[in-house]
Amino acid sequence: MNQCAPWDVVVVGAGAAGLFCAGVAGQRGLRVLVIDHASVLGEKIRISGGGRCNFTNLHTNPTHFLCKNPGFVDDVLHRYSPSHFIALVKKYGIAFHEKHRGQLFCNESSKAIVEMLMAECHKGGVIIQHPLSVQAVRAPHDAGVASFIEKELKHHNLDSNQAANESGFWVLQTSNGFIQAHQLVVATGGLPVPAIGASAWGLELARQLGFAVTSVQPGLVPLALDPKDQQGLESLAGLSMLVKITAGQADADRLKRTDLSEANTKISYGQGIFTEDLLFTHKGLSGPAVLQVSSYWQAGESISINWLASQDTGARFDESRHGGKRVDNLLAQFMPQRLAQAFSDRLGLSERRWAELGKKDRARVTDYLTNWQVKPAGTLGWKKAEVMLGGVDTYEINPQTMMAKRYRGLYFVGECLDVTGHLGGHNFQWAWASGFVCAQALKAAETSRSSEPH
Ligand SMILES: Cc1cc2nc3c(=O)[nH]c(=O)nc-3n(C[C@H](O)[C@H](O)[C@H](O)COP(=O)(O)OP(=O)(O)OC[C@H]3O[C@@H](n4cnc5c(N)ncnc54)[C@H](O)[C@@H]3O)c2cc1C
Known part of the structure; x- marks a missing residue:
């Protein structure tokens, strides 16, 4: 004693x-x-x-x-x-x-x-x-x-x-x-x-x-992607870009309804929206943008990424000036060439010119650029x-x-x-x-x- x-x-x-x-x-x-x-x-x-x-x-x-x-x-x-x-x-x-x-x-x-x-x-x-x-x-x-x-x-x-x-x-x-x-x-x-x-x-x-x-649960943590979502992005590891990113649910009542005394009940802290840098990694996504939203993300939910963040896009989609550009080159106006290539490949539109695209494909491109939805496979856990x-x-x-x-x-x-x-x-x-x-x-x-x- x-x-x-x-x-x-x-x-x-x-x-x-x-x-x-x-x-x-x-x-x-x-x-x-x-x-x-x-x-x-x-x-x-x-x-x-x-x-x-x-x-x-x-x-x-x-x-x-x-x-x-x-x-x-x-x-x-x-x-x-x-x-x-x-x-x-x-x-x-x-x-x-x-x-x-x-x-x-x-x-x-x-x-x-x-x-x-x-x-x-x-x-x-x-x-x-x-x-x-x-x-x-x-x-x-x-x-x-x-x-x-x-x-x-x-x-x-x-x-x-x-x-x-x-x-x-x-x-x-x-x-x-x-x-x-x-x-x-x-x-x-x-x-x-x-x-x-x-x-x-x-x-x-x-x-x-x-x-x-x-x-x-772990917060401010990198997110892992499923191999199918990661496909074509592996070579981008190390590349970073300013994005606007959103995770969580805006429904404020959700927090009130959650019974936190039950050990397995997940907490929702509402919705997190951040304009920060995103970093591609070998396992998925990281960088300040992803760390921030990871604290709002719940397993099974999607996160949404606007790759154009606060960029003024109107003029760069102007058909009279850019209609002759291939989609990958058009996208490269907004993002690093490697990323533009990966995105247009995933959309199956790399070889196509902007002027050739119909309404539906154009909408796919803009949706991809401004509201890319991905469901992370999980976080990298307590170690990270x-x-x-x-x-x-x-x-x-x-x-x-x-x-x-x-x-x-x-x-x-x-x-x-x-x-x-x-x-x-x-x-x-x-x-x-x-x-x-x-x-x-x-x-x-x-x-x-x-x-x-x-
Ligand atoms: C990699 C990394 C980088 C970070 N960078 C930043 C940053 O730049 N800015 C920022 O604001 N925050 C940062 N954070 C978060 C910040 O470090 C923590 O929020 C902060 O340290 C919490 O302070 P704390 O005293 O509550 O806990 P801690 O600093 O974790 O201290 C807890 C202490 O308790 C001791 N302890 C635990 N269990 C026992 C036990 N059973 N018996 C005796 N002792 C025990 C531990 O050994 C430890 O010394 C970072 C965290 C990590 C992991």
Whole structure:
């Protein structure tokens, strides 16, 4: 048994949200311990943004998030804005630039952000222990119903008397003894990239404590095509093009009707429409456009691609000027020659001239160019996903504190919640904002606890 005095706060998960929350809480004077099961910390931040970490977005607002409770996202985001995080980045002298639509990237390496978070923790006297795994959690007797504890103890063959929790603390049974804390923060993130430490621990804990947890699925993920749809496109791997892309259902009621308490119910977050670059790959489609709509796509549905995006097409189909052109050359006005060739081959019209085509064939060409429907075979899964869609139901959490409504002293931050950002730095901004709101609340709770008469 670890004989240390109880920590004010234990944070499980030393990722973006956990480290940031711990640093802020530590600097507010709390005794904070962070534990993580990974041997190397900050790996997800290190690999993010292609190694340059797209750490926030100047335009982050709730419309950039998928959550069944958008008001929750708004409540949290407005308490810690991108400008707050940018001020911190500047304080550490980290050079950065805006790449595209408000996306801020480090000029050098994303390691600078990891080092900054570590330095903030150090400044707050935060202790970080890793690799350390938590085998069971026991709620204080006065925090809420702790039925989960019994199950966990049985699972690990422990004597329930030994672990009976009359202490009034959260008790964590770890691979290195017991740890006690007045407040517990779950910051274990989502399921993407299992090779660098992702786990369902936070989701399981929430479920076992009786919380609603929505179904989860990979988001911001490349899509695979069936071999028949991929036919003729294989040679295009590596080619990218600006498109307007649509996925999901515009029917807003669908979300309301979905019973998210049923584990296998898929969530629909409505319809996503983006004008971004699409990239052909060996397995199907990727690039920012496809990653964005993948978060709205449901298995079995089609996505629609307008290859002309915002191009002015009228003049280029003008018969008097272009009627003599072959279809592949006509299409090459709008897109790379290789793609124009592949499309006109698929339409069976490569050899034909535009002027020779009848109404029906012309309509096929325009439909192909402006509303190409394809049913992806699936996503490339957790290994390739950047985020997890779904998670702990936000109706379980108070957005002013990030504390669970059912359990006093238990908090959830970051990606383990049902809050998923679009591509472009919004997910990190969510991690910072939720971590910050939580840290403020931890301090307030600790102040009120320590002023209670003993
Ligand atoms: C390849 C890639 C690139 C990305 N690029 C960007 C980007 O440029 N901009 C952006 O905004 N977002 C990006 N994201 C998303 C972003 O990384 C996440 O949204 C963000 O890291 C979530 O923060 P978090 O703290 O909630 O979870 P994480 O950062 O995933 O941290 C969770 C931590 O919990 C630990 N943990 C998990 N289970 C346990 C357990 N059982 N016990 C102890 N510890 C545990 C993990 O080891 C990890 O350290 C990217 C994601 C990927 C995969």
